[in-house]
Amino acid sequence: MLRMHSVTKSYNHRGKRVLALDDVTMDIPAGDFVSIVGPSGSGKSTFLLMLGGMLSPAEGKVVVDGQSVYDLSSDKRAALRKKKIGFVFQTFNLIPYLTALENVQIPFLLAGVDGDEQRTNAASLLERLGLGDRLDHKPSELSVGQQQRVALARMLANDPAIVLADEPTGNLDPDTGRAILAFFEEIHREGRTVVMVTHDHTAAARAKRVLRLLDGKIVNGGE
Amino acid sequence: MKLRTMVWREIFERKNQLGTSFLAILLGISVIVSIKNITHYSEKAVARELDALGANILILPKSASLQDYYSADLQQEVFPEEYVERLTNSDLQGLDNLSPKLSMPFTIDGKQFTLTGILPKNEFQAKLAWQSAGIFARPEGCGTVVAIPGQDAEPAKETLSRKRVIETIGEAEMLVGADMAVSLRISEGDSVSVGGASFAVTAVLPQTGTVDDSRAFAHLHTVQRLAGKDSVLNAIEVVGCCNAISDGLVQKINKLLPEARVVTISQIVDTQIKTNRMMSRLSMLFLVIIVLVGGASIANYMYANVFERRREIGTLMALGAGSAVVLRLFLLKALLLGCVGGLAGFIIGTVTAVILGPRIAGVPVFPMPILLVWAFGISVAILLIASYFPARRAARLDPVSALQEV
Ligand SMILES: Nc1ncnc2c1ncn2[C@@H]1O[C@H](COP(=O)(O)OP(=O)(O)O)[C@@H](O)[C@H]1O
Ligand SMILES: [Mg+2]
Numbered sequence: 001m002l003r004m005h006s007v008t009k010s011y012n013h014r015g016k017r018v019l020a021l022d023d024v025t026m027d028i029p030a031g032d033f034v035s036i037v038g039p040s041g042s043g044k045s046t047f048l049l050m051l052g053g054m055l056s057p058a059e060g061k062v063v064v065d066g067q068s069v070y071d072l073s074s075d076k077r078a079a080l081r082k083k084k085i086g087f088v089f090q091t092f093n094l095i096p097y098l099t100a101l102e103n104v105q106i107p108f109l110l111a112g113v114d115g116d117e118q119r120t121n122a123a124s125l126l127e128r129l130g131l132g133d134r135l136d137h138k139p140s141e142l143s144v145g146q147q148q149r150v151a152l153a154r155m156l157a158n159d160p161a162i163v164l165a166d167e168p169t170g171n172l173d174p175d176t177g178r179a180i181l182a183f184f185e186e187i188h189r190e191g192r193t194v195v196m197v198t199h200d201h202t203a204a205a206r207a208k209r210v211l212r213l214l215d216g217k218i219v220n221g222g223e
Numbered sequence: 224m225k226l227r228t229m230v231w232r233e234i235f236e237r238k239n240q241l242g243t244s245f246l247a248i249l250l251g252i253s254v255i256v257s258i259k260n261i262t263h264y265s266e267k268a269v270a271r272e273l274d275a276l277g278a279n280i281l282i283l284p285k286s287a288s289l290q291d292y293y294s295a296d297l298q299q300e301v302f303p304e305e306y307v308e309r310l311t312n313s314d315l316q317g318l319d320n321l322s323p324k325l326s327m328p329f330t331i332d333g334k335q336f337t338l339t340g341i342l343p344k345n346e347f348q349a350k351l352a353w354q355s356a357g358i359f360a361r362p363e364g365c366g367t368v369v370a371i372p373g374q375d376a377e378p379a380k381e382t383l384s385r386k387r388v389i390e391t392i393g394e395a396e397m398l399v400g401a402d403m404a405v406s407l408r409i410s411e412g413d414s415v416s417v418g419g420a421s422f423a424v425t426a427v428l429p430q431t432g433t434v435d436d437s438r439a440f441a442h443l444h445t446v447q448r449l450a451g452k453d454s455v456l457n458a459i460e461v462v463g464c465c466n467a468i469s470d471g472l473v474q475k476i477n478k479l480l481p482e483a484r485v486v487t488i489s490q491i492v493d494t495q496i497k498t499n500r501m502m503s504r505l506s507m508l509f510l511v512i513i514v515l516v517g518g519a520s521i522a523n524y525m526y527a528n529v530f531e532r533r534r535e536i537g538t539l540m541a542l543g544a545g546s547a548v549v550l551r552l553f554l555l556k557a558l559l560l561g562c563v564g565g566l567a568g569f570i571i572g573t574v575t576a577v578i579l580g581p582r583i584a585g586v587p588v589f590p591m592p593i594l595l596v597w598a599f600g601i602s603v604a605i606l607l608i609a610s611y612f613p614a615r616r617a618a619r620l621d622p623v624s625a626l627q628e629v
Contacts, residue, residue, distance in 0.1 A: 054541060055623040075545040078622075082543020089626070093538040097236035098229065105224045110543050118224055158543065 002028040002051055002162065002193065007060035009046055009216075020046040021057070022216035028195060030065075030161070033188045035204035036197045038213035044197040045090075045166055047213060051195060052085050052164045053077040064162070082110055086160030086192075090167045092151040094139040100126060100150045101135040107157035125153040129183070145176040152183060163187060165196045169203055181206055226548070230556045233532075240527070244520035245560060251513025252568025252602050253575060256594045258506040260576035261584050266499050268586040280461035280473060282306065283484045301325070301455035306480055307342075310459070313479055317467020322460040325443060327450040329417050336403050337438045338417055340446025343392040394442045397422035401429060402436035415439070418449045498584070510601070518609040521557075525613035529553065533620060540622035553614030554607065561603030569598040 009021040049055040104122035129149040169177035284300035404427040580588030
């Protein structure tokens with residue numbers, strides 16, 4: 001379960017305070033599928049990073065499965081991410097000098113899985129995403145849609161209970177976008193909690209619940 | 224995949240940026256290895272030359288002229304034998320061997336030769352005070368040469384020709400120089416008579432190419448008697464430790480024996496040792512330079528590398544990498560680069576030394592495995608130390624600031 005309690009976060013931008021999240025309180029039960037919508041600059045990415053234990057709030061608490069995330073040390077938070085959380089970034093953040101297979105091996109490496117098992121596990125994840133014939137390609141040798149799928153395979157590598165995705169369809173053509181959405185529905189059916197930031201209303205509509213952010217506030221918590 | 228694999232991949236992917244700073248380290252290590260290698264063999268060569276020449280300090284009467292080092296002891300002037308005692312009873316360091324001598328000319332069959340009286344080593348050793356002064360205990364690596372195989376077979380002869388020191392010689396025994404033996408057809412076991420005294424030839428000495436070849440050696444006290452002189456010497460040859468010589472051994476002897484003249488094989492001792500000293504200093508200087516310049520350059524590169532890779536670091540952290548993993552990622556890179564730099568520096572430096580050594584220092588140079596340890600040590604240490612703070616900065620990066628999407 002994910003919970004935010006009175007969370008406030010502001011950035012300092014050229015000496016001016018920019019309020020990115022303004023006293024946000026909300027709950028996401030385990031197994032939920034939530035879309036976060038809102039105009040650009042409304043705080044969606046900030047919200048998602050904070051849920052994922054990547055960005056500490058100025059005030060308030062973020063609780064994951066009963067644990068107050070920002071009361072942990074940064075290494076403990078990293079361990080929590082390794083165990084429970086899968087991130088998908090808008091820009092994929094693949095490691096440019098590693099192949100598709102090696103990029104997907106990273107979470108296994110971090111988990112201390114040995115080399116052979118790393119490769120078989122990573123290869124089967126890439127196959128699941130239809131990239132079985134692109135294992136040895138570097139990110140620069142892949143199309144944007146393929147890069148996104150490598151990122152999704154890597155996100156699944158630690159078998160996360162919580163999946164946090166920042167505009168996963170933002171950079172894709174409509175067909176690929178639909179395939180990616182189907183993928184999120186599929187992993188949601190596997191029992192994972194999915195929180196997905198999106199611009200796209202049809203995409204948002206596929207979720208069980210839509211949260212709308214405006215100027216750092218949640219303006220509707222409805223279904 | 225191991226963390227190491229990632230490190231290698233990254234190095235090869237971005238090798239161009241690594242270029243100059245790594246080159247600085249590599250060149251530095253190569254130069255140090257090469258200088259150390261050449262210096263080592265050059266020092267060995269000096270030691271060998273000194274040893275081959277025998278004594279490297281001569282104590283002569285004040286008025287003695289000095290044209291040729293080897294015939295310097297063939298003088299009319301004398302000084303008291305008691306000088307030897309003064310030397311051995313002093314606390315002078317670095318006196319390896321003393322060889323008091325008195326020479327007198329003699330003729331056989333109308334040919335001129337020199338009879339040189341020497342004091343055999345056993346008579347030195349009989350004097351307890353000398354032994355305890357450590358006169359015959361030559362310190363290791365101090366003007367000595369590594370034993371040349373095969374040369375120990377005939378110690379008496381070889382030692383005499385090389386160091387002008389001999390273990391034993393009886394009062395009526397004689398050692399004959401190579402040229403003299405040939406011209407008088409003398410061989411071992413013959414007997415020779417000089418000035419009414421009869422000597423048994425115990426050995427014919429090997430050719431040395433010096434005036435020693437037309438000399439005969441006999442016991443000092445016998446020669447003193449034959450010459451009609453009492454307890455006097457023409458010369459004392461001293462084998463001094465080269466370091467002790469450059470530390471002013473000559474001046475110290477001079478002070479001890481103010482009425483004598485003390486000279487060294489100055490051109491060898493001075494120039495060669497000066498060159499070697501300069502080389503050692505140069506290698507120290509290079510060490511300082513590469514530690515500073517190379518270290519700074521590596522640190523600079525590493526900071527830039529951390530900055531450039533902050534998105535990657537953020538990604539790894541998002542995937543659950545803790546600060547220890549990130550720290551290891553960068554320190555491992557430093558370690559790998561250090562090993563490569565050490566190994567490559569050793570190889571380049573050694574090849575350079577082997578090729579250039581004979582031209583620069585005039586000595587043959589061979590690879591020295593110990594320098595590999597040196598090269599590794601310096602290279603790895605510089606890289607690890609220079610990379611520590613950048614690596615720590617990477618480990619302390621805030622995952623999100625590293626990931627900030629534009
Ligand atoms: N690192 C930052 N420094 C300064 N301002 C920031 C930073 N990151 C985000 N902001 C500001 O915070 C607000 C929310 O940003 P963000 O969460 O990225 O919104 P969204 O993802 O909805 O576009 C924006 O006004 C943005 O300009
Ligand atoms: Mg955003």
